[in-house]
Amino acid sequence: MTDDARKQRVLIVDDASENIRVLAQVLKSMCKISFATNGKEALDLVASGPPIDLVLLDIMMPELDGYEVCRRLKTSEKTKNIPIIFITAMAEEEDETRGLELGAVDYITKPFSKAIVKARVRTHLELKRHRDVLENLSSLDGLTGIPNRRRFDEFIETGWRTGIREASQLSMIMIDIDYFGAYNNSYNHLAGDDCLKRVAKTLAKGLHRPTDFAARYGGEEFSVVLPRTDLVGAVHMAEKMRKAVEDLRIIHEPSPVSDWVTISLGVASVTPFKEGTASFLIQGSDRVLFEAKRAGRNRVKSIQL
Numbered sequence: 001m002t003d004d005a006r007k008q009r010v011l012i013v014d015d016a017s018e019n020i021r022v023l024a025q026v027l028k029s030m031c032k033i034s035f036a037t038n039g040k041e042a043l044d045l046v047a048s049g050p051p052i053d054l055v056l057l058d059i060m061m062p063e064l065d066g067y068e069v070c071r072r073l074k075t076s077e078k079t080k081n082i083p084i085i086f087i088t089a090m091a092e093e094e095d096e097t098r099g100l101e102l103g104a105v106d107y108i109t110k111p112f113s114k115a116i117v118k119a120r121v122r123t124h125l126e127l128k129r130h131r132d133v134l135e136n137l138s139s140l141d142g143l144t145g146i147p148n149r150r151r152f153d154e155f156i157e158t159g160w161r162t163g164i165r166e167a168s169q170l171s172m173i174m175i176d177i178d179y180f181g182a183y184n185n186s187y188n189h190l191a192g193d194d195c196l197k198r199v200a201k202t203l204a205k206g207l208h209r210p211t212d213f214a215a216r217y218g219g220e221e222f223s224v225v226l227p228r229t230d231l232v233g234a235v236h237m238a239e240k241m242r243k244a245v246e247d248l249r250i251i252h253e254p255s256p257v258s259d260w261v262t263i264s265l266g267v268a269s270v271t272p273f274k275e276g277t278a279s280f281l282i283q284g285s286d287r288v289l290f291e292a293k294r295a296g297r298n299r300v301k302s303i304q305l
Contacts, residue, residue, distance in 0.1 A: 007032045008053035008125050013042040013069065014087075015061045019110075023056060023087070026114045027121060039064025043072060046079055053128050054121065057104075059088040059095070067102060074103035081131070083124050087112060141216040143193055144200035152215035152223055156278045159213075159227045163272030171234035171269040173224040174285040175203065175241070178262045178297040180220035182254040195261060196220065199245055206241050223285075231269035231304050238265040238300045246298070262298035264289060270305040281305065 009032040012023050017037065024033045034049060036042035039061055046052050055073070059066035066086060073079045085106040086099045096107045106120055139151035147155070156172070163170040177183070177199060184192040196216075203222055204214045217223040224241070226234050242263055250261035266289025270281050284305045292301040 008129065009034060009050055010121065010125070011036065011042065011045065011052045011055045013037075013039070013055060013061075013066070014058040016058075019058070019087075022114075023117065026118055030118070030122060031125060038062065039066070039069040042069055046073065046082070052079075052082055054124055055082055055084045056087050056117075056121070057084055059086060059090050059099070067098065070099070070102045070104060081135075083128055085120065085124065087117070141200075144197050144216050146200045146204050147213065147215040149215065149218055152213075152217060152225070155213050155215070156225050156282070159225055160272045160276075160278040160281070162227060163270075164274055166228070167271060168228045169230045169269050170272055170281060171226040171229040171231065171267065172281050172285045173226070173234060173238045173241070174217070174266045174268075174282075174289040175222040175224065176264050176289060176293065177220040178257050178264055178293075179252070179255045183252055183261065186254045195250055198248055198250065199261070199263070202244050202248060203241055206237070206244055229269070231267065231302055234267045234269055235300060235302050238267045238302075241265065242298070242300055257297045264292040264297045265300045266290070266292055267300060267302035268305055269302075 010027055012020050012033065012035045014020050015037050020035045024035065027033060034045060034052065036045050040063065057066045057069060066088065070084050073082060073084065083105040084103065085108060086104050087108045087110065088095070089110040091109040099107050105124055108117060108120065139147055141148040159170050162168070177195070180192070183195060200216060200222065203224065207214055211227050213225040215223050224237070226237060242265055245263045246258065246260055248261065251259065252261045253259065255262065266285045266287065268281055268284035268288060270284070284303055288301040288303045292299050295301065
C-alpha cells in the first residue's frame with residue numbers, strides 16, 4: 001500500500017474559498033483533502049463521495065448553516081461516527097456549547113493558529129483510526145476471521161435499502177456444512193474448528209466483487225449476500241462455492257453423502273420493496289436450504305421471491 005493510499009480523508013466545509021485554501025495547505029501533508037463551499041454540497045459529498053474520516057465545518061454559511069449540517073450528519077446511521085470539528089468566527093461560549101451538544105468533537109475559533117489546527121486534526125484522525133480498527137474487530141468472527149452475524153445483519157439491511165432505492169435485485173445464499181455434527185464427533189472439535197476455517201476461507205475467496213459479502217451466520221452455517229445480482233448469477237456463484245468446498249478434499253468418512261466435507265446451499269433472489277424487510281429474503285434462502293438438505297445434501301436449491 002502506498003503512502004497516499006494510507007492517508008485518511010478530511011472534508012473542509014467553508015463558504016470562503018480562502019479559508020479552504022489555507023486549511024488545505026496546512027493539512028495536505030498528513031491527509032487527503034475534499035472540500036465543499038456550502039452545507040448541501042457537503043452532505044451530498046459525504047453521502048456519495050469517498051469515505052470521510054473527519055469534517056472541518058464552518059458555522060456561518062448560507063441556506064444550511066454548520067449546526068444543521070452537523071445535526072444531519074449525527075442523525076444518520078451512515079455518518080454519525082464521522083468526527084466533526086467546528087472552525088468558526090463565532091466565539092461565544094454558548095456557540096461552542098451548542099456545537100459540542102450537537103455532537104462535534106472539538107471547536108476552534110477564527111482566526112485560528114495553523115499549529116493548533118494541525119495538532120487537533122492529527123489527534124482526532126488518530127482516534128478515528130483506532131475506533132475503525134476496534135469496529136472492524138468487533139465485526140469479525142473470532143474463529144474464522146470473516147464477518148460475523150452482527151455484521152451480516154447490518155450489511156443485508158443496507159443491501160435491502162439500496163435495492164429499494166435502485167430497484168435492483170438482491171440475492172442471498174444460505175450455506176450449511178453437511179453432517180458437521182458427525183464430523184466433530186469423529187475427528188474432535190479442533191479438527192472441526194480447522195474445517196470451519198477452511199470452508200470460510202474458501203467461501204470468502206470465491207467472491208470477486210467488492211460489493212459481495214460472506215459471513216459466518218452461526219455454528220456451521222454461512223451466508224453470502226450478493227447485491228445487484230439476479231437468481232441466475234447467484235445460483236452460478238453458489239454452484240462454484242459448492243464445488244470449491246468439495247475440492248478441498250477434507251476427509252469426512254461418517255458422511256453418507258460423500259467421502260469429503262460438502263455443503264448444501266439455498267439461494268433466494270428478490271427485488272427489495274418498501275413494505276418488506278430483509279428477513280423476507282433470509283427466510284426464503286433458509287427455506288430452500290432446507291429443501292437442498294431434504295433432497296440429499298451437497299446441492300444447490302433456489303427460489304425467486
